Amino acid sequence: MAEITRAETVLTEDGVSLWAVRTGEGCPVVFCHGGPGLWDTLEDVAGPLSGVAAVHRWDQRGCGRSQRTGPYSMARTMADLDAVRRHFGLSDMVLLGHSWGAQLALRYTLDHPEHVRGLIYVAGTGIDPGAPWRDEYGRNLRARLGGDLERWSELNDKERTDAEDRELSVLQWTADFADHGQDHEDRGQDRDQDHGQDHSWAREQAERMATPWLGVNFACNAAINAEGRRTWGAPELHARCAASDVPVLIVDGAEDIRPRWAVDSLERALPRVSRVVLEGAGHLPWTEDPDGFQAAVRAFLTA
Structure with missing residues (x-):
């Protein structure tokens, strides 16, 4: 019988309602989803x-099923994460952060090590200043989009309806899955001959992420990304990582269009770190290598 889950409402100290849900038993793990401006997937x-x-699991402020209210900042989102911890009565926890959520989880770990027994850093983008990975990411995104690039560009450069926001997101998320090649032909899907990508399978996964469609909070995305461009990668961040005593597992998909070398500086800075790179997986490695991903995470949680 499938486990019945019941959503809960976390109330922050400034009165904003956050959607959250708890499932399973064992070591307490709090997830931090990607974005910013998205919801838990x-x-x-x-x-x-x-x-x-x-x-x-929870939806960050202004996102998904949580109340669409600002302000939007790293500090505010960390305070909301702490509200989730307190709501569930956790004295400490393991954090699992994905993409932007990995950055959030790392920053919370540095600020509140007394509440974090371990960090699982999935498909993040490291601690270098100035986000040097972004140019390569842009090139990789356009290459991975293949025949969808023209439509993606058209949507990206215009004012959009909500339906067009969804279409743009599905196209962009399709590129987050690896170029599968011959080993995925048994799915019975047609592959783009110019780029080798199993677009129909990747599109199916992206459609699942967008269903139900909860709407991207672009104001949240813009505010937090602008803050990150101003502040992320300062020398103090490297020093704080080097001084951290919290064990960290970094999990990468080798075919992520965000270059994996962006995470090297974080790996070098952390004194208690292990890293697992899953070949043939992209930005959502649990989808394309579920066995490898679960083995790595379970080993970390039970160590």
């Missing part, structure tokens, strides 16, 4: 961990 990660982890 990590249910597929939570399910297989139910035997070893009590997983707590």
Whole structure:
């Protein structure tokens, strides 16, 4: 019988309501989803961990099922994460952050090590200043989009309806899955002959992420990304990582269009770190190598 989950409302100290849900039993793990401006799409990660982890998922402020109210900043989102921790009565926890959520989880770990027993840093983009990975990411995104590039560019450069926001997001998320090649032909899907990508399978995964469609909060995205461009990668961040005593697992998909070398500086800075690179996987490695991803996470949680 499938586990019945009941959504809960976390109330922040400034009166904003956040959507949250708890599933499974075991080591307390709090997920931090990507974005900024998106919502939790990590249910597929939570399910297989139910035997070893009590997983707590939530939608960040202004996103998804949470109240669409600012302000939007790293500090405010960290305070909201702490409100989630307190709501569920956790004295400490493991944090699992994906993409932008990995940056959030890292920053919370540095600020509140007394509440973090471990950090699982999935598909993040490191701690270098100035986000040097962005140019390569842009080139990789356009190459991976292949025949969808023209439509993506058209949508990206115009004012959009809500339906067009969804279409743009699905196209962009399709590129987050790896170029599968011959080993995925048994899916019975047609592959783009120019780029080798199993577009129909990747599109199916992106459509799942966008269903139900909860709407991107572009104001949240713009505010937090602008803050990150001003502040991320300062020498103090490297020093604080080097001084951290929290164990960290970095998990990468080798075919992520965000270059994996961007994470090297974080790996070098952390004194208690292990890293698993999953070949043939992209930005959502649990989707394309579920066995490898779950083995790495379970080993970390049970160590």
